[in-house]
Amino acid sequence: MTSETTENAAPPGETDDGLLLAFYGDDFTGSTDVLESLSLNGVETVLFLDPPSSDDLAAFEGIQAVGVAGQSRTMSPGEMDDHLPPVFEALGELDPELVHYKVCSTFDSSSEVGSIGHAIDLAQETFDSPFVPVVVAAPSLQPRGRYVLFGNLFATVEGTTYRLDRHPTMSDHPVTPMTEADLRRHLGEQTDREIGLLDIRSIDGKRGEAVTADLDSVADSNDVVVVDGLNHGHQRKIGRAIWKRATAASAPLFSASSSGLNYALASHWHDAGVVDDPGSPDGAEAVDRIVVTSGSASPVNEAQIEWGLSHGFAGVRLDTERLLDPETAEEARGDAVADALDALESGDSVIVYSARGPEDPAIQATRERADALGLDDTAVGERLGTEQAKLTRTLLEETGIRRACIAGGDTSGYVAPQLDVYALEFLAPVGPGSPLCLARSRDPAFDGLEIALKGGQVQTTATADDFFGAVRDGGALD
Numbered sequence: 001m002t003s004e005t006t007e008n009a010a011p012p013g014e015t016d017d018g019l020l021l022a023f024y025g026d027d028f029t030g031s032t033d034v035l036e037s038l039s040l041n042g043v044e045t046v047l048f049l050d051p052p053s054s055d056d057l058a059a060f061e062g063i064q065a066v067g068v069a070g071q072s073r074t075m076s077p078g079e080m081d082d083h084l085p086p087v088f089e090a091l092g093e094l095d096p097e098l099v100h101y102k103v104c105s106t107f108d109s110s111s112e113v114g115s116i117g118h119a120i121d122l123a124q125e126t127f128d129s130p131f132v133p134v135v136v137a138a139p140s141l142q143p144r145g146r147y148v149l150f151g152n153l154f155a156t157v158e159g160t161t162y163r164l165d166r167h168p169t170m171s172d173h174p175v176t177p178m179t180e181a182d183l184r185r186h187l188g189e190q191t192d193r194e195i196g197l198l199d200i201r202s203i204d205g206k207r208g209e210a211v212t213a214d215l216d217s218v219a220d221s222n223d224v225v226v227v228d229g230l231n232h233g234h235q236r237k238i239g240r241a242i243w244k245r246a247t248a249a250s251a252p253l254f255s256a257s258s259s260g261l262n263y264a265l266a267s268h269w270h271d272a273g274v275v276d277d278p279g280s281p282d283g284a285e286a287v288d289r290i291v292v293t294s295g296s297a298s299p300v301n302e303a304q305i306e307w308g309l310s311h312g313f314a315g316v317r318l319d320t321e322r323l324l325d326p327e328t329a330e331e332a333r334g335d336a337v338a339d340a341l342d343a344l345e346s347g348d349s350v351i352v353y354s355a356r357g358p359e360d361p362a363i364q365a366t367r368e369r370a371d372a373l374g375l376d377d378t379a380v381g382e383r384l385g386t387e388q389a390k391l392t393r394t395l396l397e398e399t400g401i402r403r404a405c406i407a408g409g410d411t412s413g414y415v416a417p418q419l420d421v422y423a424l425e426f427l428a429p430v431g432p433g434s435p436l437c438l439a440r441s442r443d444p445a446f447d448g449l450e451i452a453l454k455g456g457q458v459q460t461t462a463t464a465d466d467f468f469g470a471v472r473d474g475g476a477l478d
Contacts, residue, residue, distance in 0.1 A: 021064070047069055051090035139229070323383065385415075402450060421440065
């Protein structure tokens with residue numbers, strides 16, 4: 001037996017039946033990111049919209065990972081105080097080896113909105129984890145890889161890799177701008193816990209017990225440990241070290257990480273025989289028409305709308321000013337539904353959108369209308385999200401179309417409950433982190449719906465801005 005085989009052998013009990021992982025996603029699209037990363041790596045995973053009951057779990061066989069899709073990325077610390085503790089308690093009762101609070105790979109957060117530090121503080125009241133690993137490096141997320149070097153987060157956009165405080169989108173994010181790329185400093189603004197770093201020198205060139213020993217050393221003197229990583233080899237080593245700590249603990253280890261943690265763990269699980277290699281993923285069958293509801297104004301999403309409109313999709317612009325006003329919202333929604341139904345009945349797929357991109361004049365006009373109505377940003381998001389959700393439900397009900405795409409994390413969070421969806425399973429890859437999913441719904445009209453919940457920045461791995469076309473065609477396979 002070689003040293004590599006010995007190093008990767010599963011510790012006693014590691015391959016026993018039981019739940020490997022339970023996770024909470026801080027928004028809907030982040031949750032489907034974990035669903036995809038685990039499913040593609042052979043981990044039988046189900047994503048629920050609320051903590052599952054025993055009856056919910058009984059409907060699925062052979063589950064190895066369970067997730068709950070949340071919305072804490074947009075919550076204040078006070079809202080987190082009300083929402084997160086019961087979710088953490090429910091996940092802990094599932095008795096997994098590790099509980100993962102899934103954050104965005106661009107670490108979207110501040111002390112006032114989506115505070116990752118505050119989420120860690122709340123989780124530790126439930127789990128009292130010996131330390132909290134923070135794994136954000138995700139080289140697997142091509143073409144938008146994420147890398148951490150000496151604690152600083154980097155992200156690739158259109159082939160160029162930026163330190164996150166110079167990232168063209170995140171450095172100027174309207175809610176949580178990233179003005180500090182050092183994750184220790186950024187997180188240190190959100191929690192008083194001691195934050196350490198397992199840097200690249202403890203990972204690159206070292207193996208097995210040496211990496212674990214360095215992780216133990218940093219964890220012994222810190223409550224939270226940020227982990228460097230640049231490539232798949234680093235991921236594998238980190239996955240092994242963290243999993244060894246998780247399986248040695250008497251209670252679940254807690255981590256606040258991106259899907260980089262899932263790729264890291266899955267790499268080790270394959271080496272150790274905990275899960276089987278799933279092989280190459282299959283696509284779904286192509287369909288003639290889909291419904292796209294877009295609430296994102298990102299430049300990436302703008303280009304995807306433009307691609308769709310030039311490749312046979314019909315576009316329907318929402319009158320967001322009228323949708324904000326309760327006196328005109330129903331009429332405005334009805335007008336959009338009528339236009340969309342006309343397009344669908346003509347045989348076209350349709351994109352119903354609130355804005356074409358960040359410079360769309362409708363954004364400023366909507367803000368001015370919101371000010372006149374006395375609405376803050378939260379109320380605006382709730383009203384528009386609710387109207388888009390109702391519109392989507394109506395279109396799917398009246399046409400019987402069985403495939404849809406929702407663009408925008410917040411928008412997805414409103415649409416899925418409107419369709420009475422209670423669980424999602426991975427169906428086919430489309431763009432990294434936003435797969436085509438099979439929906440389980442308590443409403444027979446939507447049970448079995450195929451749906452992709454897309455973050456605004458998510459692309460396929462192709463050079464074309466063809467995300468909506470890939471959803472229609474059954475996925476994007478390499």
